[in-house]
Amino acid sequence: MLDITHKMVRQYADDAFIIGYRFSPEEMEVPGIRFDDTLYLLEKLAARGVDYLHFSVGATLxxxxxxxxDPTPLIEKYxxxxxxxxxxxxVMGVGGVVNASDVNEALDHGYDLIAVGRATIAYPDWTDRIAAGENLELFMDSTQREALNIPEPLWRFSLVEAMIRDMSMGESKFKPGTFVEKVQDDTNELVINVSLETDRIADIELASGPEDNVEFVTSFEEIRTRILDANTPHVDAITGATSQSEAVKKAVSKAMLKSSKALxxxxxxxxxxxxxxxxxxxxxxxxxxxxAIQAHxxxxxxxxxxxxxxxxxNTIKASAGMNAAETRFQRVKGIQDSKALxxxxxxxxxxNKNNPELLHRFVENAPEAIEWLATRGIMLNDITTxxxxxxxxxxxxxxxxxxxxLSDQRPGAQYQQTQYRRDARHLRQRHPV
Incomplete structure (x- = not known):
């Protein structure tokens, strides 16, 4: 493949065109790629001519x-x-780079170049902010997708979605303070300090637990980062550390409940x-x-x-469209279709593994669903195959x-959404959700 790429460059590009290779150094699966396998391939690529390598990990170190x-950063082993x-x-590094300190730390550990990913999604003017000496937090206001020009599929991509923070609750969500929570995973009793500010989870600290266990500490830092980035304990658990992840999430939830009640x-x-x-x-x-809309x-x-x-x-992740036959939108366009087909x-x-009864019900009611949406301002009037x-x-x-x-774009939805959240907050003050 590299030889073919070189050939295409010689044929269609000039000397300024560079060729790079981005790689993930390891896989957890068995069998799977190990670091020695990756290094072997990189040596072969270097011998045949490549202009840069892109070291792709969740965090540069x-x-x-x-x-x-082994706590040694993979870049040091490399x-x-x-x-x-x-x-x-x-060699270029990527992963968890948000502030100038992250860039400098990565360069100090041997990277020649640094790539910035999610931070530039949240802050399109990232370079200007860093040049001005700003210290940034990796989050995005849940109402700012259009302002940031982020396409819907990217907005719903898991790593990007984790940065979304609900800013609609105002400044009265939590009573600021640090809450000490005792929780239990499968094998350990953990003491976790959860620090809350008025509108966010500020920090999560392991006060007592197996601090000398590298695997445990690594997993703790991963779940901590996920919770802080998302500003919620409702995040995915760490693979291979489910019990520990759930314990940390429970500690944060308990702290949030105490804080909300105090406030x-x-x-x-x-x-x-x-x-x-x-x-x-x-x-x-x-x-x-x-x-909810029908009941309202x-x-x-x-x-x-x-x-x-x-x-x-999950509906908001749907991107293709909604299938229905014998709709008025089809008739307007002269499309001959039938529910039977x-x-x-x-x-x-x-x-042929479908449940026939459910499928019949789906097919029969799909046109009515399209019409129900249309009467509420959600027009699905472009039709394709x-x-x-x-x-x-x-x-x-x-x-x-x-x-x-479009699921939350009904006229008046923003007001209703805010009101629902406020009501839900009062429920959470008495009952954890």
């Missing part, structure tokens, strides 16, 4: 994810083991007050929002409880944007 007892030939190739008491709230709703919806995905439109008082910092659930093609696409379909049947927004992103 990350140690091995295979040999978890520098010590590479040949003179490989040493002639500049409510200061503000004169009655901890015994009972709030009443006609309908309580758990989860703000497409089904939850549809149920029929006169019910509704509370939506959502644990994540943004509404939409829709059923047949969907059954075939599922390898997607996998397994022989006819234009996939309904999506006219501008081609992700269909899931």
């Amino acid at each position: 990350r140690p091995s994810i295979v040999d978890t007892q 520098l010590a083991m590479r040949s003179d030939t490989l040493a002639q190739v500049p 409510a008491a200061e503000e004169g709230a009655d901890p015994n007050e009972t709030k009443s709703f006609d309908v309580v919806v758990i989860g703000s995905g497409g089904a939850g929002l549809a149920a 439109d029929e006169g019910a008082s509704v509370l939506i409880v959502e644990k994540m910092p943004t509404i939409g659930g 829709f059923y047949k093609e969907t059954l075939k696409g599922g390898g 997607t996998g397994g379909m022989s006819i234009d049947r996939t309904h999506r927004p006219k501008d081609g944007s992700a269909v899931g992103g």
Whole structure:
């Protein structure tokens, strides 16, 4: 592949064109790539001519994810083991670079160049801010996707989504302070200090636990970073350290609950007050929002409880469109379709393993769902063909944007969303969600 790339460069580019290779040094799987395998390949590439190497890890100074007892950063192992030939190739680092101190630390450990990823998504003017001496925090306001020009699929990418912080709660979310929490994982009792500021989780410190266990400390730092970046304990557990991750998340949740109760008491709230709703919806995905909107439109008082910092659930990640047959949008465009054909093609696409009763119900009600959305201002009037379909049947927004992103765009949704969150906050002061 490298030889072919060189050939294409000679044919179509000039001498200024450079060729690089980005690599992840290890895999946790068995069998999987190990550091020695990677070094062997890099030596071969260097011998055949490559202009730079891109060392891709979650943090520039990350140690091995295979040999978890060795705290040595992989970049240091790379520098010590590479040949003179490989040493002639500049190496670029990426992973967890937010501030100037991160850049300097990485350069001090032997990287020749540093790449900045998520920080430039949150701060498009990152270079100007760093040049001005700013110290940045890696988060984005949950309302600023459009202002930051971030496409919906990227906004919902897991590593980017972890940076989203709910800023709509104002300055009265937590009572600032440090809360000492005792929790238990499978084998250890942990004492964790959780520091909260008015609108965020400021720090998480392991006060007591197996501090000498490199694997434990590494996992703790990973779950700590995830929680701080997301400003919520509702993050994915660390692979291979589920019990420990859940213990840390529980400690943070307990601290948040104590802080919210303390703040409510200061503000004169009655901890015994009972709030009443006609309908309580758990989860703000497409089904939850549809149920809440329908109930609201029929006169019910509704509370939506959502644990994540943004509404939409998994539905908001949907990007292609919504399939339906015999819709008015198809008729307007002269598309001849039938529910029978829709059923047949969907059954075939599922390898005939579909539940026939559920599939019939889906096919019969899909046009009504498209119309229900349309009457509420969500127009899926651009129609195309997607996998397994022989006819234009996939309904999506006219501008081609992700269909899931419209789930919270109903007129008035922002007001309702804020009100739901405020109501949910009062519930959390009495009951952990």
